[in-house]
Amino acid sequence: MSEILQELLRVSEKAANIARACRQQEALFQLLIEEKKEGERNKKFTVDFKTLADVLVQEVIKQNMENKFPGLEKNIFGEESNEFTNDLGEKITVRLCSTKEETAELLGKVLNGNQLASEALAKVVHQDVVFSDPTLDSTEISIPQDTLGIWVDPIDSTYQYIKGSTDIQPNQGIFPSGLQCVTILIGVYDKQTGVPLMGVINQPFVSQDPNTLRWKGRCYWGLSYMGTNIHSLQPGISKGNSRGTQEDSSSSEVGTSRPFSAIISTSEKESIKAALARVCGNSIFRAAGAGYKSLCVVQGLVDVYIFSEDTTFKWDSCAAHAILRAMGGGMVDLKECLERNPETGLDLPQLLYHMENEGATGVDRWANRGGLIAYRCRKRLEAFLSLLIPNLEPLRTQT
Structure with missing residues (x-):
């Protein structure tokens, strides 16, 4: 159905916004900089941030599609697992919460309390995106x-x-x-x-x-x-x-x-x-x-x-x-x-x-x-x- 394709276009743009934000917002970009230092990565960033970005994009796509088309989420498959283990040994399942604040709190657990990065990421995750194509319309x-x-x-x-x-x-x-x-x-x-x-x-x-x-x-x-x-x-x-x-x-x-x-x-x-x-x-x-x-x-x-x-x-x-x-x-x-x-x-x-x-x-x-x-x-x-x-x-x- 063309409605599904239209929604996929919208969530892909939301995903692109997340990818761009991780490079353009200072709090998130600093985490990406840490990824570049092979063998020198700051010990406080024990979570692989690029994988978190991958997982977050994947979960945003899944959960946005589930909200619009109930039942479809169970048939969405990808490369990444959505489970992380933080410094305290807690196993955390990354998901899109109902509010920006709840998502920031969850991401804070994954990022070991990095509030600036967690809030910046949650903000872009919860931003509305309008994307349409006249041909599909x-x-x-x-x-x-x-x-x-x-x-x-x-x-x-x-x-x-x-x-x-x-x-x-x-x-x-x-x-x-x-x-x-x-x-x-x-x-x-x-x-x-x-x-x-x-x-x-x-x-x-x-x-x-x-x-x-x-x-x-x-x-x-x-x-x-x-x-x-x-x-x-x-x-x-x-x-x-x-x-x-x-x-x-x-x-x-x-x-x-x-x-x-x-x-x-x-x-x-x-x-x-x-x-x-x-x-x-x-x-x-x-x-x-x-x-x-x-x-x-x-x-x-x-x-x-x-x-x-x-x-x-x-x-x-x-x-x-x-x-x-x-x-x-x-x-x-x-x-x-x-x-x-x-x-x-x-x-x-x-x-x-x-x-x-x-x-x-x-x-x-x-x-x-x-x-x-x-x-x-x-x-x-x-x-x-x-x-x-x-x-x-x-x-x-x-x-």
């Missing part, structure tokens, strides 16, 4: 609430968030690191099929006012359900036309006349990088954050985001996958793509979000085990794979 889609599951990554690219670099220059619009790589990811999927239905990517740090040093962000969203495909990058949707086309991002991209481009992790395997160099030439970009790299595909800055390791998780990929589906693209299992035979007509192995990995424990239960490729246009992906796979073959025989 004019769209009515009914999706049964009890079929929905939600994956949340409250602050993706936490290392860049804590490091806080603001002077990184982009390469053809792509930031290799810095606060611009931080994202808040909320993905909605069908609990029966695992197919992603709705996604929100909130980028809290897009541009900084040189005078006030205040940051502004941007929010991206997409919805793909029962033939209806709409997204925030789709221009000129009128009230009478809420149905985007599945190939709306691909009409000018199908051929191979222009070079392919890819974005990868700095830790990508040498074999993948070597094959990509043959396919993409110099159009290979490196960047931090799975959410940000996926966003670069959403924005059309690159053709694909490719990652061969098993260290991304469902909360990293679900939001962008839903947006890409609405644009006519998707996110597929890399290992299965490399093993499939295109001549047999097998469909692309889309990532799914409802089932744990067999035999796995801990967070690995939700890992994208075969790696991934995110793409905007299926035909362009097929052309890319037809070049990538032959270039990987010689490398495989050498290992």
Whole structure:
């Protein structure tokens, strides 16, 4: 239902406000500064503050959604546990209380009595946020609430968030690191099929006012359900036309006349990088954050985001996958793509979000085990794979 997506946009903006406040309010920023001192952290800050920021964002999203859509909260899943143990050995469950004062008191227990920080954090947590989108306001889609599951990554690219670099220059619009790589990811999927239905990517740090040093962000969203495909990058949707086309991002991209481009992790395997160099030439970009790299595909800055390791998780990929589906693209299992035979007509192995990995424990239960490729246009992906796979073959025989 579009009401759920509208509320997710609102709570993502509230989450972005929390992320910005932790960098811009002095009492909170001092706690972030402590995180930077590896091996020198002040003993009085025994709580990992970046994790508290993560957890608080996650709980704000959960509890705001529960207030608006009772029963939905039990189907919201994320990376973080909401339990902390303070200096006195007390186990504290972080939650959003009914008043700002009660939330400040609870946070004070977690932060070992740091009143200034607790009150500053509680204030931004309880601020009302108004966020609307004309396209969604004019769209009515009914999706049964009890079929929905939600994956949340409250602050993706936490290392860049804590490091806080603001002077990184982009390469053809792509930031290799810095606060611009931080994202808040909320993905909605069908609990029966695992197919992603709705996604929100909130980028809290897009541009900084040189005078006030205040940051502004941007929010991206997409919805793909029962033939209806709409997204925030789709221009000129009128009230009478809420149905985007599945190939709306691909009409000018199908051929191979222009070079392919890819974005990868700095830790990508040498074999993948070597094959990509043959396919993409110099159009290979490196960047931090799975959410940000996926966003670069959403924005059309690159053709694909490719990652061969098993260290991304469902909360990293679900939001962008839903947006890409609405644009006519998707996110597929890399290992299965490399093993499939295109001549047999097998469909692309889309990532799914409802089932744990067999035999796995801990967070690995939700890992994208075969790696991934995110793409905007299926035909362009097929052309890319037809070049990538032959270039990987010689490398495989050498290992």
